[in-house]
Amino acid sequence: MDLLQLYSNPMQCNINARKYSKQDAGNQSNVAELSLKTKSKKEIRLVEILTNYLKGCAKSLQLHLPQIQNDKGSDVKTELQPNKTPMAITGDHLTKPDNKANNGAAEKLEKSSSTNRNVQKNLLKFPVVPLDETLDRYLDSVQPFFTEKKFQKEQELTYDFLQSSGLQLQEHLIEASKREYNWLTERWTTATYLRHRAPLTVFSSPCITFPKQHFPNIQQFLDFTAKAIYGMCEFKKLVENGQLPVYTMNGFQLDNSQFHHVFGTVRIPRRSCDILQQFDSNYVIVIHKNNFYKMPVYTAEKRVLDVYQLRKQLAKVIQSGRPAGPQIGLFTHDTRDNWTEAHEMLCRQEINAKTVQCIEKALFTVSLDEPVEVPAGQERSMLAAQLLHGGGIHSNSANRWMDKTLQLIVNPNGMAGICYELAPADPQPAATIMDYVQRHICNPKYGQEFSDPSDYGETSSSEELAELQFAEINDCIDFWLMAAKRSINLISRQLRMSAFQFDCYGRSVIKSHKMPPDSYIQMALQLAFYRRHKELPAQQEAAHLRIFSSGRNEIIRTTSNESLNFVRAMVSKRATHRSRLLALLAAVEYHQELTKMAMRGCGVDRHLFGLKQMARENAEPLPKFFYSDGYQRSTNFRIVSAQLTTSHDAFMANGPLNSEGYGCSYNLREDDIIFAVSAWQRDPHICAELYGYAIESALVEMGELILATNRR
Structure with a gap:
């Protein structure tokens, strides 16, 4: 039995939580039968040809750009701007010790003159959208997957749901919203994270990289680490003092509360449902060769x-000279049920209980890793793998x-x-921390009070x-x-990463054509999948809900009739350049409309999740609607995208x-795009590296389409 069978495969996102069930093998019958080796060579060659062509025309592409479409919005960078929420995973449920960048926002964000958290008293209440409106958008999102006859059946099931059990569940949800300012966040956190029993490693937790560093000696390695720790502690002070900028969207402030949930927070394993606790600590935990150290980071006067x-x-x-310690950290990579049992057994001994509690109460952990060999050209992919899972028991x-x-x-x-x-907050706080630290550590004097080390004397911390x-x-x-050990080895062996830089063009070229960059990339991801697998995927990304109090995010259902028309036009030999361009424009425009709706709390998935929770909380049977082909297929997301x-x-x-x-995560920069693609190594047709080649091919093809249409 392999890892994914162990956790009931495949991992099918089901709105309530990730459900795992065996899928019909026939679903893959229409996948291209080309061998991986042959396909790889063909796609590599295609990328080389189109890339060279597009690079040769880059200047003309940027200097002679037609005014094709009105700009639907402005894209905002995350230079200490907490407006991007790149992941489609959410939750927000903290308990006291005594008891997780959106997608290229379609709405214009502005910096408020206020920065103090305490003034954020007028954040919007999260709404309950009329059910008929949500179901209309739901039907629009599932229609591309069905023939006309089968779609009529889905319409009938949906209408029956609206007129019967759906109406009752909607009334329950409205009543819940009257009692709670945000009916979604705590329920979503509990169902999607705290009750989720698969490992946190890869299945849930993402990673965010720093730019590649150069450490010519151990002194430089320690200097970078010390500056990063100092920067993170300084950022914590900004959060506590209410000094983070508050951004507004259409005149409404965006909620900054997630930034208060990441320092000193830990997810503790429990049977059936984990708990979150947050501590106000004055130390971090340093992990080196599997050994744990409590390292103070504040002076007796509470300064960093x-x-x-x-x-x-x-x-x-x-320099401690301690041999490699027991591999206790491996427990945290296992299933939550296994870790719960191990946690209980481990803490029965007093010395273990004190050590575990000390680790859990830390502000954060600092892993000083052992060097690993990096194959040429695989630097980004290896970096992502090391951050996500650490490389296995021998790494x-x-x-x-x-x-x-x-x-x-x-x-x-x-x-x-x-x-x-992810349970306490979305990745935006971590992304903002990375950006803050990286912008400061370049200063050689950053965080140094004295220029002469002899002026310091002994460490002035209250602890050693x-x-x-x-x-x-x-x-x-x-x-x-x-x-x-078995779990982490299976995870590290079966996950495949392909991280690469697409350097033909980036955000500036796309915006020059008056197209929203994120929507453009979303269409490229869909075109790449369609060319690889000859079918349309259920595809999602996240839009932030921070316009609402304690808001996290909503799913944007990227797949639509417009996106289907676009990919069909791109693969059709009879389609003209003009028709392909018009199909692209229609697809990105519709995606922008979906983004706006999602950011205003009018998406599909969180509302349907709320109805499912109402059935659970009121001991009512789950309606047949949630077992329908349309619901199951549209929530089995085969592309989960995230933007940083x-x-x-x-x-x-x-x-x-x-x-x-x-x-698939990506960083849309001005002149290039960095992608990180992941996939499980189970289905021979699912290959992260080949899908990465297909993304490059799609982007080059779309760039050539714009260029060719411009010439005409």
Whole structure:
């Protein structure tokens, strides 16, 4: 039995939570039968030909651009701008200790004159949209998957739902909304995250990279790490002091509350449903060679320790001479049920309980990894893999604590980034932290109070660096540790990453044609899938809901009749350049309308999720509508896309939601685009590398379409 069978495959996103069920093998009958090797060579050659052609015409492409369409909105970078929410995964449910960039926004964002969190008192209440409007949009989203006759059946099922059980569930949801300012967030967090039993590793937690670093010696390695720790602590101070900028959309403030949920937060395993706790700590946990160290980061006067003082403590860790510790960190890669049992067994011994509690209460963890060999040309892909899962038991996987919301990971070979647990908040806070740190660490004097190290004296912290200890592993704990080893090895072996830079053009060229860049990229992802697999995928990305109090995000259902017409036009030999361009314009315009609706709380999926929750909470049977072919197919997302927009040479990476599709994150920069594609290595037709080639081909083909139409 392999990993995905162990967790009931494929991982089918089902709105309520990720449901895992065996899929009909016939679903893949129309996939192209070309061998991977042959297909790879053909696609590589196509990319080379079209790329060279487009590069040769780049100047004319940028200087002679027709005014094709009115600009539907402005795209905003994430230079300390908390407006992009790139993932389609959400949740927000914190408990006290005593008890997770959107897609190229279609709405114009502006910076408010106010920065204090306390003034955000007039955030909007999350609405309950009329059910008939949501179901109309739902039918529009499923129509591309069916023939006319089968679609009529879906219409009948949907109409019956509207007139019967759906109406009753809608009334329950309206009543819930009267009692709660945001009826969605806590329910979504519990159902999608805290009750989710698969591992956090890859199945849930994304990563965000720093640009590739260069460490000529161990001193530079420690200096970067110390500056990153200092920067993260400084950012925490900005959050606590209410100094983050507050952005507005159409005159309404965007909620910054997610930024308050990431420091000191941990997800603790429990049977059937995990819990989130947040602590106000004065230390971080440093992990080196599987050993754990409690490292203070504040002075007795509550100031962040200087970079020199932090570096001095990190040097003590590196020079401690401790042999590799027990692989306790591997527990956090296992299924949540397994980790729950191991957590209970581990903490029965007092020394283990104290160590685990110390780790859980830290502000964040810092993993000082062992160097890994990086094959030429695979630097980005290896970086994403190391940040997502650590490479397995013989690499750096035990040098992690996946339950912590923030894990800073640094390797002496120059790879660095943040692994992020999504339950407390979306990835936007982590992306903003990365951007903040990267913009400051370039300053050689950043975080240094004195120019002469001799002026520091001893560390002025109220505590000293402390080595944490675990008791000797007994047979019971070893049993669960063996299970964790099997899980992480299967994950690291079966996940395939392909991260690359498309350097023909970027945001500036797309915007010059008055097209919204994100919608343009979404159509390229769909065209690439259609060319690879000869069928239309259910495709999603996220739009932020931060215009609402405690808002997280809503799904944009990218697949539409307009996107279907576009990909058909692109693959048709009879279609003219003009008809293809018009189909592209119609598709991106409709995607922008979907984005606007989603950001205003008028999407499809969160509303339907709410109705399912009402059935559960009121002990009512789940209506047949949720078992229909239309609902099941439209929520089995085979492309899960996420955008992180930053000017840095950085990107986000996330795992796929099922074994039949891809995870695809991208950083839309001015003159290039960085992609990170992931896929499980189960279906021979699903290949992250080949889908990456197909994305490049689609982008070049679309660029050539614009250029050819311009010439005409």
